[in-house]
Structure formats: structure tokens, C-alpha cells
Amino acid sequence: MDALELALLFDYYGGMLTDKQRDCFDMRYNQDLSLGEIGEIMGVSRQAVNDNLTRTEALLRRMEENIGCVKRDMLTRRAVQEILDAATVLDASSDPAVFATAQRIRAAAHLLEE
Amino acid sequence: MDALELALLFDYYGGMLTDKQRDCFDMRYNQDLSLGEIGEIMGVSRQAVNDNLTRTEALLRRMEENIGCVKRDMLTRRAVQEILDAATVLDASSDPAVFATAQRIRAAAHLLEE
Known part of the structure; x- marks a missing residue:
């Protein structure tokens, strides 16, 4: 997903994410850490970080489709x-x-x- | 919750509810059915309908607090x-x-x- 689009979705809907989803998203897209680095900080596997981010992006997209704040x-x-x-x-x-x-x-x- | 406020919240965030939550909400607030009548249609207890509506209202309020479309x-x-x-x-x-x-x-x- 395009970084600007993601940032806008996060601005509007970030409040609906869990703390863990928000932290993970922030480390990836604001602090620009790698999946491995985030995994080390969170004490989970690289794959778990990837799954978390994928779920967050899907939720943000679903909220935009159903609520439409960015549009x-x-x-x-x-x-x-x-x-x-x-x-x-x-x-x-x-x-x-x-x-x-x-x-x-x-x-x-x-x-x-x- | 005030009926107009609920209707506005439902307009904005209804798309994020499950089909069951949406049906239940619609029967209660648009069709003005009683908890007992809704329970009969859905094949659940009056209490289950009440719980469903309470959870829906809480979710709608939480979305408004975090996303703020109505405001x-x-x-x-x-x-x-x-x-x-x-x-x-x-x-x-x-x-x-x-x-x-x-x-x-x-x-x-x-x-x-x-």
C-alpha cells in the first residue's frame, strides 16, 4: 500500500487499533524499522510482525470502505x-x-x- | 441513547457491524419491535437481544470517540x-x-x- 494512503488511513482510524497494532505500525512506517528489528523489540518472530501489519492494513482498508473518511x-x-x-x-x-x-x-x- | 444520535452513528458506522448486529439494530430502532419480538424472530432470548443491542451501541460510541464522523x-x-x-x-x-x-x-x- 502507498505510504501516503496508509498515513491518512492511520490518521483517521488509528484510534480503533489495539496498542500492539499501533506500536507495530508506528515502528514500521514512522520509525522505518525492519520486520526483524520490530520482532526483536516485541519479542515475536518476523512472521508474526508481518501478520500483525497485514491484519492492521486490512482493518484500516475495511474501515475506509465502510466509513469513507479519507474519501x-x-x-x-x-x-x-x-x-x-x-x-x-x-x-x-x-x-x-x-x-x-x-x-x-x-x-x-x-x-x-x- | 438519544434516537437521533443513534441514527447518525448508525449512518456512519453501520457498515462496520456484523449482519446480526445490523438486523437487530434495524428491528429495534427502525421497525420499533420489542426485545421479545426480536428474540422470537432471531430465535434467541430477550436477554440475548438486549446484550446484542448494548454491545452494538457501545461499539458505535467507541467508533465515534475514536473517529469522530458525527462531530x-x-x-x-x-x-x-x-x-x-x-x-x-x-x-x-x-x-x-x-x-x-x-x-x-x-x-x-x-x-x-x-
Whole structure:
């Protein structure tokens, strides 16, 4: 699985993993340790680490298929960008009420980026 | 748990339940059957139905605590409403470019409501 995709899935759904799954995932993808190194730290075989990671990835994918946070996040980003672009057009207006409204729209759009 | 809250949790996270959990939840909260009636249909005791529903509600709550779709959904609705209200202010402008931009902002905001 693509590293960025995995990182996004972990951001949204990591809270649903067990401590062991989270630790293992973190050592593999954030600390970039090998399966053997993780196995030594956890006191299990290289194969057990691999199985753990495979199960975690499958669970993260299943959550995305059923809940869809990452997909929704991408649609939101696109819509927010479109709203911000449109607000920029309004900044060129000489009408102070229009300028103030552009600010208001931008503020609300930024709330969606959090 | 409040019925509306439960319905929202089910909308977002229902896909992560087992078929049995989903059926049981549906009979109880959508079809409004009693625990006894559900037990008869499923061939289990009233108590087993109650346990099943209690576990389902706990799982739905745990997913919301860890993933937060319902909370995020409410923040999005509020921001979208603010953007739509601001776009209405722009409709009063005599400048056709401003009017067109208001339409553009509304279209993007509506994408966020889906």
C-alpha cells in the first residue's frame, strides 16, 4: 500500500487499533524499522510482525470502505479550495460589503480545513 | 441513547457491524419491535437481544470517540450554513461578476452537504 494512503488511513482510524497494532505500525512506517528489528523489540518472530501489519492494513482498508473518511476528506478539500478561489475573485471588488463578505466566507471555509 | 444520535452513528458506522448486529439494530430502532419480538424472530432470548443491542451501541460510541464522523459532520454543516448565508448577501450586489461568484460558492458549498 502507498505510504501516503496508509498515513491518512492511520490518521483517521488509528484510534480503533489495539496498542500492539499501533506500536507495530508506528515502528514500521514512522520509525522505518525492519520486520526483524520490530520482532526483536516485541519479542515475536518476523512472521508474526508481518501478520500483525497485514491484519492492521486490512482493518484500516475495511474501515475506509465502510466509513469513507479519507474519501470524504478529499472531496471536502476540493470544495474548500473552490470556495477559497471564488473568495479571491471577490477581493477585487471595490464594494466594501463584498470585500467583507469574502473575508467571512474565507473564515468559514478555513474551519473546514481543520 | 438519544434516537437521533443513534441514527447518525448508525449512518456512519453501520457498515462496520456484523449482519446480526445490523438486523437487530434495524428491528429495534427502525421497525420499533420489542426485545421479545426480536428474540422470537432471531430465535434467541430477550436477554440475548438486549446484550446484542448494548454491545452494538457501545461499539458505535467507541467508533465515534475514536473517529469522530458525527462531530465533524456537525462542524461541516455549521460552516456550510455560514458560507450559504454569506453567499445570500452577495446576491444583492448589482455587479454581475459578484452575482456569478455567489453562485459558484453556493455550488461548491452544496457539494459539502452530501
